[in-house]
Amino acid sequence: MFAARFERFGPPEVLSLGSLPEPHAGPGEVRIRVRAAGVSPVDLAIRAGRSRSPIVLPHIPGVDAAGVVDEANADGVAVGDEVFGAVDVTRLGGASAEFAVLAFWTRKPPSMPWEQAGGAASGVETATRALDLLDVREGSTLLVDGASGGVGSLAVLLALARGARVIGTAAPDNQDFLAELGALPVPYGPGLRDRVRGPVDAALDVAGRGSLPDLIELTGTTAKVVTLADFSGPEHGVRLSVGALGGQPDGRHGLPHAAALFGEGRFHVPLQAVYPLAEAAAAHAVTGPRRGKIVLRL
Structure with a gap:
């Protein structure tokens, strides 16, 4: 199969399109013919050699993908189904290819773009x-610090779908983008607590910019702050949320809910840029504050 892969760690230019053996679905998995695959910050870190996890080279980056099932080794899914999901987290990649094996997934709404x-x-x-x-x-008021990126923008939209009021921080150039999502935009950076108006019930740190003291003061308690990116969180008494993809062991996760919200017109995945697979290196080279997701199209 053809795939974007790298044989040594380094800058985006180490990525190239080549041929590698096809993967196959194990127990409880499906294989898809990929139509689109996401490019996440973790993919960039792994390619650059900044991951502490062991990587076997050559490596195919990418954890998120959508496509048509062509091997079904799980209940409730059949060959020909259109799905989207993610690879087993222990593989740390494999999605940027003609075929990918998904460990968890849900059906793609017919109207949802690949x-x-x-x-x-x-x-x-x-x-x-x-x-x-x-x-x-x-009725909750949620502050998302780092609200314009791939995870932050989805947190904004999913919180709004729950009926929450959302305050989002981002770079100056992304203030209008946050307003379009439905958040109240606030510039990020030092002095955040002085720029946020009104009470805050909960705060989510997506950016890891050292904002935890401000977020604790704004919510009034460490119990209402979660960080996804600041590994000093426990030193502040703040929960650091990390873990395997795929949700609970029984298979419950947020994908079916997000798919249903999309069908109701209450959710979408903001896209910053879409590249063909052959330009994976260019997709990995995008710098600056994110504005949604970067995706490869097959």
Whole structure:
């Protein structure tokens, strides 16, 4: 099969399109013919050699993908189904290829563009887990620090769908983008607590910029702050939310809910850019503050 892969760690230019053996679905998995695959910050870190996890080279990056099932080794899914999901987290990649094996997935709504579906899974899972930890619900006010990126923008939209009021921080150039999502935009950076108006019931740190003291002061308690990116969180008494993709062991996760919300017109996956697979290196080279997801199209 053809795939974007790298044989040594380094800058985006180490990526190239080549041929590798096809993967096959194990127990409880499906294989898809990929139509679109997401490019996440974790993919960039792994390619650059910044991951502490062991990587076998050559390596195919990518954890999120959408496509048509062509091997079904699980209940409730059949060859020909259109799905989106993510690979087994222990593989740390494999989605940026002609075929990919998914460990968790849900059916793609017929009207959902492949590019949005391909970039959705891990961000939806991560955002849903954090919102559940914070008990975000109708009437809550949630502050998302780092709200414009792939995970942050999905957290904003999923919180709004729960009936919450959302305040989002981002770079100056992304303030209008946050307003379009439905959040109240606030510039990020030092002095955040002085720029946020009104009470805050819960705060989610997606950016890891050292904002935890401000977020604790704004919510009034460490119990209402969760960080996805600041590994010093426990030193502040703040929960650090990390873990395997795929949600609970029984298979429950946020994807079916997100798919249903999309069908109701209450959710979408913001896209910053879409590249063909052959331009994977260019997709990995995108710098600056994110504005939604970056996706490869096959």
